[in-house]
Amino acid sequence: MSLAAAVATPLPASAAVEFDAVRLTYRTATGVLPAIEEVSLAAAPGSFVSILGPSGCGKSTLLKIAAGLLPPSAGRVQLAGEVVRGPRRDVGIVFQQPTLLPWQTVLDNVLVPARSQGLDMRAARSRAMDLIALVGLAGFEKAYPHELSGGMQQRAGLARAFVHEPAVLLMDEPFAALDALNRERMALELLEFWSRSRRTVLFVTHGIQEAVFLSDRVVVLSNRPARVVEDIAIPLPRPRTLDTMLMPDFTLLCDRLRRNLFAASGAAGRA
Amino acid sequence: MRRLTDALYPLTTLAVLLLAWEASVRLFDVPNYILPSLSQVGEALWRGYVEGEYWRHLGFTLTAMLWGYAIGSGVALVLGALVAEIRLVERFVFAFVVGLQSVPKVALAPLVIVWFGFGIESKVVLVALICFFPTFINVIAGFRSVDPAVVDMMHAFGASRRRILWEVKLPGAASSIIAGLQVGVVLGLIGAVVGEFIASTRGLGHLIQNAATNLDLGTVFGAIASLAAIGIIGTQLLRALQRRVVFWERGGRGGAASVVTEG
Numbered sequence: 001m002s003l004a005a006a007v008a009t010p011l012p013a014s015a016a017v018e019f020d021a022v023r024l025t026y027r028t029a030t031g032v033l034p035a036i037e038e039v040s041l042a043a044a045p046g047s048f049v050s051i052l053g054p055s056g057c058g059k060s061t062l063l064k065i066a067a068g069l070l071p072p073s074a075g076r077v078q079l080a081g082e083v084v085r086g087p088r089r090d091v092g093i094v095f096q097q098p099t100l101l102p103w104q105t106v107l108d109n110v111l112v113p114a115r116s117q118g119l120d121m122r123a124a125r126s127r128a129m130d131l132i133a134l135v136g137l138a139g140f141e142k143a144y145p146h147e148l149s150g151g152m153q154q155r156a157g158l159a160r161a162f163v164h165e166p167a168v169l170l171m172d173e174p175f176a177a178l179d180a181l182n183r184e185r186m187a188l189e190l191l192e193f194w195s196r197s198r199r200t201v202l203f204v205t206h207g208i209q210e211a212v213f214l215s216d217r218v219v220v221l222s223n224r225p226a227r228v229v230e231d232i233a234i235p236l237p238r239p240r241t242l243d244t245m246l247m248p249d250f251t252l253l254c255d256r257l258r259r260n261l262f263a264a265s266g267a268a269g270r271a
Numbered sequence: 272m273r274r275l276t277d278a279l280y281p282l283t284t285l286a287v288l289l290l291a292w293e294a295s296v297r298l299f300d301v302p303n304y305i306l307p308s309l310s311q312v313g314e315a316l317w318r319g320y321v322e323g324e325y326w327r328h329l330g331f332t333l334t335a336m337l338w339g340y341a342i343g344s345g346v347a348l349v350l351g352a353l354v355a356e357i358r359l360v361e362r363f364v365f366a367f368v369v370g371l372q373s374v375p376k377v378a379l380a381p382l383v384i385v386w387f388g389f390g391i392e393s394k395v396v397l398v399a400l401i402c403f404f405p406t407f408i409n410v411i412a413g414f415r416s417v418d419p420a421v422v423d424m425m426h427a428f429g430a431s432r433r434r435i436l437w438e439v440k441l442p443g444a445a446s447s448i449i450a451g452l453q454v455g456v457v458l459g460l461i462g463a464v465v466g467e468f469i470a471s472t473r474g475l476g477h478l479i480q481n482a483a484t485n486l487d488l489g490t491v492f493g494a495i496a497s498l499a500a501i502g503i504i505g506t507q508l509l510r511a512l513q514r515r516v517v518f519w520e521r522g523g524r525g526g527a528a529s530v531v532t533e534g
Contacts, residue, residue: 064423067427068427069423069426069427087426087427087428087429088429089429091427093424093427093428095420095424097420099418099420099421099423099424101421101438101439101442102519102520103442103518103519104438112424112425112428112430112438113428113429115430115434116425116428116429116430116431116434117428117429144518144519145519146519160428164428
């Protein structure tokens with residue numbers, strides 16, 4: 001499958017994403033419940049940054065804030081130098097669940113952002129067809145989601161996130177619902193695609209190897225309420241292949257992250 | 272072919288019941304002012320529909336039913352959507368509507384007759400009143416059952432509220448709405464008949480009451496069979512609509528998928 005052909009169209013510039021002392025507190029009947037204690041992090045334009053944290057630590061919530069779906073209680077998120085105040089056109093999102101519309105074909109689903117933003121539909125259609133082929137769904141353009149496997153649905157969700165050519169991609173554990181084999185395959189495909197398009201990616205995951213394999217930087221979050229425990233660069237050479245996982249540095253980085261993650265979640269567990 | 276054999280089972284039950292009816296009437300010599308024989312019912316139906324006496328009653332009930340159903344369901348759709356979508360409307364209207372729901376609507380029938388007269392208008396209003404509620408409640412339930420993650424997704428990609436309503440909420444609620452409409456058919460029919468019982472010079476309800484006063488039970492059963500036919504046909508039409516509109520739910524219920532044997 002030629003990835004180059006699908007991204008032949010000129011790409012917009014990537015944008016920086018910055019979290020500036022973001023806090024989130026929920027008000028409940030019994031008082032206030034801190035979900036995000038304080039998170040500051042920055043992703044340079046065109047970089048791939050993973051947010052790694054234990055389940056339920058609030059990392060998906062961080063992405064929601066970046067997507068403009070949830071206002072932070074304090075602090076702010078900046079995207080391309082502008083404060084995020086609501087959903088933005090230059091952002092693409094891949095969700096944990098495929099969240100496809102069951103009553104629309106794969107093609108129509110992939111075109112959701114284009115329709116919603118009133119883009120030129122002719123151009124969007126041809127881009128959507130390319131993207132659908134790119135994620136391995138060629139021939140399924142007219143299929144409905146219930147006719148696809150879970151992995152195929154997630155691929156359609158991936159294509160949808162790219163159709164409006166966003167400068168920033170937010171990915172919320174996009175491969176969590178896939179089996180191990182598909183997961184690695186999708187990671188490889190994502191990397192290859194990313195290396196050609198060089199969009200800024202914020203990738204939320206609880207998979208240590210996945211984070212190290214994909215990222216330029218990994219930000220480790222603590223248990224809820226989330227705060228940054230560690231923010232490390234991943235200096236592994238690109239392009240990364242399956243062989244990357246065999247490198248001693250890869251193993252060392254994974255081990256370091258694992259220990260930090262254990263410490264972060266263990267400390268909260270004892271408290 | 273399979274649908275034909277599927278229909279065979281209930282039809283067998285029906286045949287057995289009818290046979291038992293006919294046999295017991297003959298065997299025990301039941302007088303026809305208590306229970307008419309099948310042949311008497313058939314005769315009444317034949318006379319009614321061939322000589323034409325029933326048609327105007329059937330037409331009256333059907334007209335009242337269709338108008339009332341269209342109005343009641345239409346208002347339910349719009350009001351339900353407003354309540355589900357706009358918090359302020361919900362606050363003003365919802366408690367009120369729920370309270371009204373627990374009132375048995377047939378209790379309002381005499382009032383409706385006083386206000387709207389003996390003609391078809393009062394029947395239309397009664398049908399509309401009664402079939403409003405199941406659809407109204409199901410519209411709200413349907414809108415609320417839409418996965419919030421999908422709504423978030425649409426928001427995130429920049430969809431307007433209107434687009435989300437048309438592309439997500441309405442299709443998402445379709446199954447529930449049609450289920451409400453289905454209940455509405457049967458309930459609406461009750462409204463029409465009750466209205467005709469109370470005050471009317473036409474309609475199948477009127478026919479039943481008149482015939483019962485004269486102990487003409489053949490006609491009573493004939494009219495009941497006609498009402499049953501309206502109910503069954505209406506319900507089946509909505510089932511067909513459900514299958515056609517909510518096509519994506521078929522697979523999950525095991526309707527669409529079946530093993531194909533080659534050879």
